[in-house]
Amino acid sequence: MNLRPALTAALLLAIAAPAFADAPDFDRPGAGFATSVLPAGTLALEQGLPSYQRQRQDGYLDRTYTADSVIRIGLGGPAELQVAGSAWNRLEERGMGSRRHAVGHGDTSVGLKIAPGGSSDAGNFSWAALGNITFANGDKDFGNGAREVSLGATGQWQVDETHQNTLYANVDRLKGRNSWTLAPTFGRKFGENWMAYLEADAIHDAEDGNEVQAGGGVAYTIGDHAQLDAYALHRIGSRGPSVVAGLGVSVYFGGKR
Template sequence: MSILKNVGLIVVAGLSTQAFASEFSFDRPGASFSTGTTPVGSLAWEQALPTASYKKSFIDGQNVETTTVHADMMLRTGLTDNLELRLGWQGPGWSRTTTAGRTEKEHGLGDISIGLKQAIDLNDEKLSMAILAEAQIATGNEKFTNDSDIYTLGSSVSYKYTPDLTTAITMLYAHEGDKLSVTAVPNIGYKLTEKWSGFSEFIYKKAEGTNVEYALGSGIIYAPNGRTQLDASIAIDLNGSADSYHAGLGVSYLF
């Protein structure tokens, strides 16, 4: 109940800020989220084509390789000038696990999520901010669900040094089962040409009862116009003895 109260307080605080028109931007790709919200009357569709992860580890004297693929998606629509509703779905998934030459294949549907993102007016042309309240509901099939619901509160702050260089940091505080976790994602975005841009990010996560997790990610974005975006990204986990990689292709469109 306290988590729901906190979510409500954040949304009310966001609604009480001075009205202004936040600059729209897609949230794909990467682990962070943008400071822009979807305009009222518009719908942003962000679709993975797909998202994939690969992990190779050594367990009980045997090599274990696991490949997982998801066609996750996110729908965003504006409720007010600076508040948006977010509906997500991890989509259909497929996995293959190979242990000492034996292969097992699984398929199923992933979890859904619902959230609100509010842009905050900082009265600064270069500095922007948004807050996020989101719940991931464990509705997916076995081996494609998180098992426990995840409630997340987050903030993202972005600073535009020049028209071609932007830095930002996203902070995520999550409650999963009986554990709390914090994730920090500092990142840098850079414009390569009028239609091409790139980003790099560092991911730090610490959950109760577990070791610190680190990852590095990078990607490239092609935006032929203000309503369409294509992206490709890759990330590598830096901690632990296992080899772990994440990659994704995606398309986003603003209707």
Template sequence: MAILNKITLVLASSLSISAMAAEFSFDRPGAGFGTGITPVGQLAWEQGLPSASYTETTVDGAKEKTVTLNGDMLFRTGLTSSMELQLGWAGPAWTQTKYKGEKHDDSGLGDVSIGIKKAIDLKDDKLSMAVLAQAVIATGNEGFTEEDDIYSIGTSLDYAYNDLVNTGITMNYAVQDGHWSVTAVPTVGYKIAGNLSGFSEFIYSKTESQDYEYGLGSGLIYALNDRTQIDGSIGVDLSGQDRSYTAGLGISFLF
């Protein structure tokens, strides 16, 4: 589940929920990223309030339970009408581990990331695509860092089936310390009522010399207005013997 948590904290959904121009969408929440581009001269701020993970594993016959909270954030600004710059930070984080009746608390700062997202014009009103090149720089404190930098290239494809339902898939290829991984995130987004929307996603990940990892995620998104949304999401790991869950609340603004 470690890879799924990393991908989840960095990243976002292929669901477009903004009532503004169709070419813009917030990237929260979810494990993929949207095809929308932030307009030139404007800034999108996407903030976790916070993001959380829970893992329960067995060590020497005893259960070890770990809870992690972090205030991840992403800033996006348009460079051209089809390209944007992204700056991210895993933010301040706190973790608590319980094992054999003892608790251990720790806190620190996470890694930073930088990326460039480019929209691809497919000459289709219903089909949109974007490519994201990103680097996660391992600048965080011990216990809250990836330890080695991660370089990735991802594609996101979104299809507006009708006014109520859209589907999409994000494919991400990453390399860390010479080891490659691939992550696929098919997503379906749906309008529920008024400004309330939802999404569901399946997460598949494979890293060299490691087992396959699978997960499910779902969430709700409420558009307060054309420039602000709030979101909530949950996720569960379906692979391995350990119990592992993710959850998060977030808010996003367009300035």
């Protein structure tokens, strides 16, 4: 299963979409995902421009650039289909007196999001769950090498019209081993268009052990159908990537919610 045909189809649908409506909550940026789903028959594309990761390990310094994509399709009711992957990646590796680079595509995932508490009538608290299956169809340097199953949940507390807090929990099962993530996020709106947040990620990686990352990001709404975002996380401790950062754009296509 390759992401490129899916992305092409999504872009064609986007061009053909007759009208824009008020943008829904996008999953980008930050840990977790929105606690709402798209209306039935509508589409959103969330695209990294790209993301960047820097990691030093075993005498090597790796820099990875990833154009990650998520296509979201509203199924009706509390359900949403997601297709995700990265059609373009670049790895730059230096160490032990050698240098190399690689370019290729990553694995593709298909997921189902359920948001029973995602409507505006849910009050101050809402939640959603997302299950994903990631297929091992990526190039060697950018894929898992085996099928991965993931299950995550996000809970959101709307403190007032300006502040909201979320808690994201996720487990990935790959090659018979589990990796866990727990990430609280604290967000604040600034006027009609700006949002900023702080984030902390506690990760237990099945291969690399425990990692902690902290940082934050901003998002800017354009009109009533698009969003730009930027984020950065820095490692706390000695394990995991030293820097993770990225830019992104999200666009919603469809009728009124």
